[in-house]
Amino acid sequence: MFETIAYSILNGVLYGTLLFMMSSGLTLIFGMMGVLNFAHASFYMLGAYFAYTLGLATGFWVALFLAPILVGAAGALVERYGLRRVHQYGHVPELLFTFGLAYVIEELVALFWGTVPVPYKAPASLDFTAFSLMGLDYSMFKVFILLVAIVMFVGLWLLLKKTRAGLVIQGALSRPDMVGALGHNVPMVFTFVFAFGCALAGLGGVVGGIQFVTDPGMAFMMGPIVFVVVVLGGLGSVPGALVASLIIGILQTFFLSINFSLAGAIGSLGIEDSGFFGVLWHMETTRIAAVLPYLLLVLTLIFRPRGLFGKREA
Amino acid sequence: MATNTAAGGASNLLRFWPWVVIPLLALILPQIFDSRHGITLLSHMGIAIIFALSYNMLLGNTGLLSFGHAVYYGLGAYVAMHVLRMVNDAGGEGLPLELIPVVGAAAGLFFGVIFGSFSVRRAGVVFAMITLGLGALVHSSSLMFSDFFGGEAGLFGNRVAAPSLFGVDYGSNTNTYYLVVAWALIAAIFIYLLRKTPLGWMANAVRDNPERAQFVGYNPTIVRFIQFALAAMFAGLAGGLFVITDEIVNDESVGQIQSGIVLLGTYIGGIGYFIGPMVGAALVTVLESSLSSYTEAWVLYFGLLFISIVMFAPMGLVGIVHTQYLTWKAGGWKGNTGIRLYMLLAGLVGIFGAICVIELSYHYFRSWDPSAPFGLMGFTVNATTALPWLVSFGIAIIGFGLMLFHGKPMLARRISATSEGGNA
Amino acid sequence: MQLNKKAGLFTGTMIGLSMAVSTVTWADNHPIRISYIEPLSGPFANVGDAGLKHFRFAAEKLNNEGGILGRDVEIVAMDNKQSPSESVSLVQRSVDNGINFVTQGNGSNVAGAIVEAVDRNNRRNDDKVLYLNYAAVDPALTNERCSFYHFRFDANSAIKLEALSNFMTTRDDEIDKIFLINQDYSHGQFISKRMKALVDEKLDAEVVGDVLHPIAQVRDFSPYVSRIEQSGADTVVTGNWGNDLSLLVRAIDSAGLDVNTYTYYGGGLGTPAAVGPRGEDILFQVSEWHADVNVDEGLEEYEKWFVEFKERYPEIDWYYHRIYNQMHMLKNAIEEVGDADDVVAIAKAMEGMEFQSPTGTVTMRAKDHQILQPMYISVMDADAKYDADNSGVGFRTVANIPVEEATDTTSCDMRRP
Incomplete structure (x- = not known):
């Protein structure tokens, strides 16, 4: 059991840090602009594809920096020429705009890079076994992901707490009207925050694309999970996103690593593996793990709509 | 919000002609598209129309954006299928086929009441996220509980092995089509009348300003709940009809794609108009089924159409027509009809050019041999040479350019010249 | 750009164009058509596309050898978007267009829906259609849900x-x-x-x-x-x-x-x-086969087939040996009957048919229409x-x-x- 728990924490943290990279940008964007960006995971995907293509020419390390910048630029364009126009109609059209955008980006990615996964692999300098634990090898790349996430969290924290720009963003998070009244160019701040959030997602894609698969379906797969993280953590809260990412990462890994069902633990009690309750009784945790995030999403919204760390309700 | 005027104050003409024209169309169309596939497509349009109307009870009337409306459509379909199978197993004795959709409606209502009881407390993003989560939960469960859902293979039934109230043989697609039309008409009338009840008005009030609605003495949560449950009921009705036309139901009917499509259709048509969702649903059904026969890029076109609507015509396709109609009636076209037509033409040219660019791209990137001759708009071109690209881009740029930078300023000048501050 | 005399006709073997009409279509003989119902857009498009190339290639090889009953074979691609209900309406569309054969393989759920649609159509209409399954492996399709109009050319699970x-x-x-x-x-x-x-x-x-x-x-x-x-x-x-x-x-x-x-x-x-x-x-x-079987067993003819396919489509390989079997067995059955429209007779001819495949004799078991190989x-x-x-x-x-x-x-x- 100890082995399982240790393992779940280790792998859950690895998975959770990746989730955090994606969701931190989304939660910033939401907190500031009230836009729940459906296309956020699409920017994550763009990060992976840009890094793959750039990497062919410049190598991984340059791409690691360039790709998020490019994704951020794409985000800025989307905000400036798309979202800002829709903004006047209200939040629902904004949401719908990003919903449609997610489809378009997926199609364009499939058009340019094809529907088959691209061979986006870790650079040779990170592609070796860093350490072994309980019979399983861990590659250096996984350690690298962890480092990137830590750097990112610290950087984000410093930016928000210690810089002037951060103060403006913080202010705009809670009182956008006041920030405008103080003479800041709120639309400019919006564009910047949106671009920045997209760039963070892009960075997530640069490493996530290697860790998982880089194919046009990756955005669709990741999209809903990112929402869960942001809602659970509290809309607009960066520390909340971190905690929620880790919780989901660890919980999901734990559910996958143990072999547990009510029937297995208590005994089948003559309940057959059919009918609604029968199936639930025999349901193994591995099968529940996939729907766990959605369950958390619904439960959070019912019982604590402002999430773990949120200051106000969505 | 402009929705108010559209729902309430539209002209009489707009209010009544659909009730004549649409049923008439429903009777004429099967004479024109009389192949089996054509009839099936028409039936699917009818079902999609009911589904979209029910969706608009949420989005348009109550301001609730749902990403999981297919849950009620699908669950309605599953329950209806189980009943149909019971009738099949009983050797064709029991509930008449015409009433199977009622079972679907009852199931939709049942699940709408259960899920609605906790999801409608808040509107906006919270509601949208809850429906998203519920949609995903139900969809995943549909593969786990294979007793009820039949696994990913789904469930099959036989509509012929069921009694008919009127002795109709439903082996023929055409007869089921008329059954769909009949139910669609009934549903449309009910949904339309519901808008005219105090409940319908309160739903609008709750959409526009929940606080004020509360002050007047109406609990927004209860209004939303009733609207939600009723919408779920009509979604279930649509699901029950789907069981009859297709005789199969599987997990895709409760899936996120189904939820997304009804949202797209409703919005493209226009959520502020009663006939908006009908137009949108019909259009989306046709496009989805036939556009894919002509071009590989159909999903992209779909997405671009949707984004353009959201950005430039938030009142939907019906909204565009209606706005122009009102302007025309108010004399806003006087003296500038030519310019309007010119802009329309330039826009169409621009779209034509854009389509050429997209088709060329798909051929260039997707084909195993991009240099193979490629039929584009009646011309045979080689996508690896520059000429077709230059021409296509040129057409697109000229078309859109003329519309936006020549026609639009010209129209604005003409309007300000003829009437002070008048606007289209 | 030159004006295309066959305006509106898409030329070549472009991928993903459902209902694509190839240039050879309206030659003197009217072709025997097979609907290919697979995902040609969306996340599984690559799989559908690869299968389509296999069928187009096999059809071309047959046609070069004189086709079936002297008529060409044509593959009509239809995009089902991996959806069972879309596939059902594509079966209807095939019947509307007078196509007697549909083929599909990806997704047993889709296969189940097609079996059902084909059965239903053949029960209710005179225009009958045969379903040739080249890859769906769910055993139910040849057990409790078996159908006279379904033939499986892949080994089931x-x-x-x-x-x-x-x-x-x-x-x-x-x-x-x-x-x-x-x-x-x-x-x-x-x-x-x-x-x-x-x-x-x-x-x-x-x-x-x-x-x-x-x-x-x-x-x-x-x-x-x-x-x-x-x-x-x-x-x-x-x-x-x-x-x-x-x-x-x-x-x-x-x-x-x-x-x-x-x-x-x-x-x-x-x-x-x-x-x-x-x-x-x-x-x-x-x-049922892999590329090096040709080398190990000295199947020179089949190796040539394989290499030719590779030259045509460098990014993929000939993978579905069953498509080779399927197309040849269909040809044999139609030629035995002498009429490409008598679907019931063709199905009866296919039942129990033995075929000398490069890998050995394969048999279409009459009892459930499952190939044994x-x-x-x-x-x-x-x-x-x-x-x-x-x-x-x-x-x-x-x-x-x-x-x-x-x-x-x-x-x-x-x-x-």
């Missing part, structure tokens, strides 16, 4: 497991602990259930783990790999396909686990490229003569399973017209 377990008995000394990991839907659930029964019955080994995971949703297989590690398994059996397979094998390899993985679809489109040399000597597949167990190998999908790795035969050992019993009680 039960047969594949039969062949696999028969092979495993010869490796009893190195197989002690078996771990089953499968996708959580009927395909995976069947393998999990049936394999456990077969292990009890035939093998001197135990099943130490049995996991179902959601299909196409798992991004990180390392938690599953940790369970495989903890169970002490030496062998993994999986029916996974696509990303679910590549990710699993990659996770097993990167965790440094020493297990053999037995798969259905190790050679499937995209998998060798995604797995690469990591699968060498540990990734097995059970299939020799099977191969092969393992990933970088030294294979032909690598798969330009991945640098191909497959090497480790065992040839004769027809008698690659068969199953059927509960089919067929209703015949």
Whole structure:
């Protein structure tokens, strides 16, 4: 059991840090602009594809920096020429705009890079076994992901707490009207925050694309999970996103690593593996793990709509 | 919000002609598209129309954006299928086929009441996220509980092995089509009348300003709940009809794609108009089924159409027509009809050019041999040479350019010249 | 640009154009058409596209040899977007267009819907249609849900497991602990259930783990790999396909686990490229054929066929040997009847038909319309003569399973017209 728990924490943290990279940008964007960006995971995907293509020419390390910048630029364009126009109609059209955008980006990615996964692999300098634990090898790349996430969290924290720009963003998070009244160019701040959030997602894609698969379906797969993280953590809260990412990462890994069902633990009690309750009784945790995030999403919204760390309700 | 005027104050003409024209169309169309596939497509349009109307009870009337409306459509379909199978197993004795959709409606209502009881407390993003989560939960469960859902293979039934109230043989697609039309008409009338009840008005009030609605003495949560449950009921009705036309139901009917499509259709048509969702649903059904026969890029076109609507015509396709109609009636076209037509033409040219660019791209990137001759708009071109690209881009740029930078300023000048501050 | 005389006709073998009308279409003879109902857009488009190329190629080869009854064969591509209900309406569209044959293979759920649609159509209408299934492996289609109008040219899941377990008995000394990991839907659930029964019955080994995971949703297989590690398994059996397979094998390899993985679809489109040399000597597949069979058994004609396909479509390989069988058996059946429109007679001619395939005699079992054919167990190998999908790795035969050992019993009680 100890082995399982240790393992779940280790792998859950690895998975959770990746989730955090994606969701931190989304939660910033939401907190500031009230836009729940459906296309956020699409920017994550763009990060992976840009890094793959750039990497062919410049190598991984340059791409690691360039790709998020490019994704951020794409985000800025989307905000400036798309979202800002829709903004006047209200939040629902904004949401719908990003919903449609997610489809378009997926199609364009499939058009340019094809529907088959691209061979986006870790650079040779990170592609070796860093350490072994309980019979399983861990590659250096996984350690690298962890480092990137830590750097990112610290950087984000410093930016928000210690810089002037951060103060403006913080202010705009809670009182956008006041920030405008103080003479800041709120639309400019919006564009910047949106671009920045997209760039963070892009960075997530640069490493996530290697860790998982880089194919046009990756955005669709990741999209809903990112929402869960942001809602659970509290809309607009960066520390909340971190905690929620880790919780989901660890919980999901734990559910996958143990072999547990009510029937297995208590005994089948003559309940057959059919009918609604029968199936639930025999349901193994591995099968529940996939729907766990959605369950958390619904439960959070019912019982604590402002999430773990949120200051106000969505 | 402009929705108010559209729902309430539209002209009489707009209010009544659909009730004549649409049923008439429903009777004429099967004479024109009389192949089996054509009839099936028409039936699917009818079902999609009911589904979209029910969706608009949420989005348009109550301001609730749902990403999981297919849950009620699908669950309605599953329950209806189980009943149909019971009738099949009983050797064709029991509930008449015409009433199977009622079972679907009852199931939709049942699940709408259960899920609605906790999801409608808040509107906006919270509601949208809850429906998203519920949609995903139900969809995943549909593969786990294979007793009820039949696994990913789904469930099959036989509509012929069921009694008919009127002795109709439903082996023929055409007869089921008329059954769909009949139910669609009934549903449309009910949904339309519901808008005219105090409940319908309160739903609008709750959409526009929940606080004020509360002050007047109406609990927004209860209004939303009733609207939600009723919408779920009509979604279930649509699901029950789907069981009859297709005789199969599987997990895709409760899936996120189904939820997304009804949202797209409703919005493209226009959520502020009663006939908006009908137009949108019909259009989306046709496009989805036939556009894919002509071009590989159909999903992209779909997405671009949707984004353009959201950005430039938030009142939907019906909204565009209606706005122009009102302007025309108010004399806003006087003296500038030519310019309007010119802009329309330039826009169409621009779209034509854009389509050429997209088709060329798909051929260039997707084909195993991009240099193979490629039929584009009646011309045979080689996508690896520059000429077709230059021409296509040129057409697109000229078309859109003329519309936006020549026609639009010209129209604005003409309007300000003829009437002070008048606007289209 | 020059004006195209055949305005509106799309030329060439462009991918993804459903209802594509090729230039040879309206020649003097009117062609025998086969609807190809597969995903040609969306996430599975690459699979549908590869299959389409196989069929187009096989049709062209037949046509060069004089076609069927002197008529050309034409493949009409239809995009079902991997949706069962869309497929049902495409069957209708085929019938409307006077097409007598539909073929499909990806997704047993789609296959089930097509069987149902074909049955229903043939019961209610005079324009009948035959369903030729080249890849859907759900045993139910030739058991409780068997149909007179359905013919399966791939080994079904039960047969594949039969062949696999028969092979495993010869490796009893190195197989002690078996771990089953499968996708959580009927395909995976069947393998999990049936394999456990077969292990009890035939093998001197135990099943130490049995996991179902959601299909196409798992991004990180390392938690599953940790369970495989903890169970002490030496062998993994999986029916996974696509990303679910590549990710699993990659996770097993990167965790440094020493297990053999037995798969259905190790050679499937995209998998060798995604797995690469990591699968060498540990990734097995059970299939009716693989490229190096041609080399091992000196099948020169068939090797030429393979090479020609590769020249035409450099990015993929000839993979579906069943399509070769299917097209030839259809030709034989139609020519035996002498009429391409008498669907019932063609179906009767196909029942029990024997065909000399390059790999040996294959038989279409009359009782349930399941093909019986020799099977191969092969393992990933970088030294294979032909690598798969330009991945640098191909497959090497480790065992040839004769027809008698690659068969199953059927509960089919067929209703015949």
